[in-house]
Amino acid sequence: MAKVSLKELADMLGVSVSTVSKALRDSYEIGEETKKRVLEMADEMGYRANPYAGHLRHHQSRTIAVIVPKLTNNFFIQAISGVETTAFDRNYHVLIYVTHEDFRLEERILKHLQNGRVDGVIMSLAVTTKSYDHISELVQSNIPVVFFDRICHEIETAKITTDDFASSFNGTDHLIRHGCRDIAFLSLSDNLSIDYKRKQGYLEALHKYDIPVKEDRIIKCHGDEKSCYRKIRQLLSSSNPPDGIFASVETLALTTYTVCQELGVKIPDELQVICFSNLPTAPLLNPPLTTISQPAFEMGKQAATVLLKHLEKRRTAIPNENIVLKSELVVRGSTKS
């Protein structure tokens, strides 16, 4: 079906473009009879309003962007699902951008969004992001930003996180109560909000049991997969390996499993493993993986709900608010019980 323009519709009906436009918007200025004629003709000719024309009038694209560091990660997928479901219900469209953990790419994407392609942004920071000017600029362009998981404290807005400190404390406490005395913490990067809090929770649990902190047990794995693999393999094949692993993120626990398989290290007898993870196959791994599961879908839903509520009220400045949802420790075979 060829597209019909407003002008063509108007010509066919013998009325002005403005009359057609007003009739389609159900304006009080147009009589019922005319409205009926216009709607019938529009229907017959398959006329559909151009969504971007509406945008120019209302400065609303009814589109939001979700910016994540990675797509191939169960946490982010479930969070995006939460955003998508909420947005669809409210008749919003969702653009997806992936920073691939690259600060420069994150900057480019945000610059791109300043021109009004979207009404608002939901984001989780890249591991390499250490300055936030690109985000401030976006907010100052009247495009509100809501953070989830990897947040930026410096920006005044809504931030959806889980209880990273408490969950990490409980997870480490669980390892210690089941016999671990030398736990390595696998970290993504110090400058990530979540990683910092998770490390603090780990340190607090060591403190509770008067276990001395060893700096060389805090392993920074922020490089590519191969370099993380090398670091974990080096740790576990040393003459003095740890008896427990707390992995800040899922991939580091999976690499630990791979290395243990290769080296013949028995989980949980020789090494207990716990991690933050939303892996659907956690119960089917060998052995089943003990996880701290984040309410990822719910976090995405909350982020979208807060953002869309503000957009619909046409308020672009979102007041500072920390929404903290609870994660759940799910004990399985990778830790002793």
Add this chain to the structure above:
Amino acid sequence: MAKVSLKELADMLGVSVSTVSKALRDSYEIGEETKKRVLEMADEMGYRANPYAGHLRHHQSRTIAVIVPKLTNNFFIQAISGVETTAFDRNYHVLIYVTHEDFRLEERILKHLQNGRVDGVIMSLAVTTKSYDHISELVQSNIPVVFFDRICHEIETAKITTDDFASSFNGTDHLIRHGCRDIAFLSLSDNLSIDYKRKQGYLEALHKYDIPVKEDRIIKCHGDEKSCYRKIRQLLSSSNPPDGIFASVETLALTTYTVCQELGVKIPDELQVICFSNLPTAPLLNPPLTTISQPAFEMGKQAATVLLKHLEKRRTAIPNENIVLKSELVVRGSTKS
């Protein structure tokens, strides 16, 4: 930073709006000196072109939609990654829609896209989609559609698939060569192109070895998770269980694993399992899962490449083409070797 309009820029420079607009588009009608003045002022005032204004002129949104039946599925995530990477490289934006396997929702989404929000669509059909008028209408509105994985033969366009028949034949052949004589085929739905071909491959392998086909060994699992679980549990707890499972999709193999765990059925000794899957944790499962891995990322990349090539040439009708990529049989512990 408040937004500056073209009109305001023009006023500040003492030139017409048309001059500013042409200068920003690097038109030959405007002298270099004026262009320089306009660009400097635009830069200073933080002027950014409205992307949708450009769209109205050029009928190009530089946005494509990806429509998938599910987000929480490794195959679709990897395919979306392939689309996203390709689109970003070419300066296109990607809208994501999820049909949740629901034909009515798929129809609604496509109707929505007819009005020009996107330049083109990449999609994989919902399991419940049995008629294709909504897709024909979209194509007739000059919005080209490229299919991947779950395709529609009835529509003339590019279709990216894998060698489903051959892969399925090889997978079943592998099971038979390792001792299986009674293999159940777990199917999503007959009316899915991929499911049909996979079943044909399975039947062909049975035929090769003169193994009789039993209709009750073809299990249709197109309902919700619970009903699939019940069907698989019923199959494996019967007095006469199969000795092999060929799962058309990943989730059905994972449910098989869960049921085997519950019933104490030993994989691969009592039951060998194989499935189409892009599960990153397949090597870490108990036992490691033998998979037919599809080149999902590459399929997404190809779909986007074909679509964008046609959009950039301003040709909207994409000629019929079947692009078939090879899947790979990865033998692991869930089958005997």
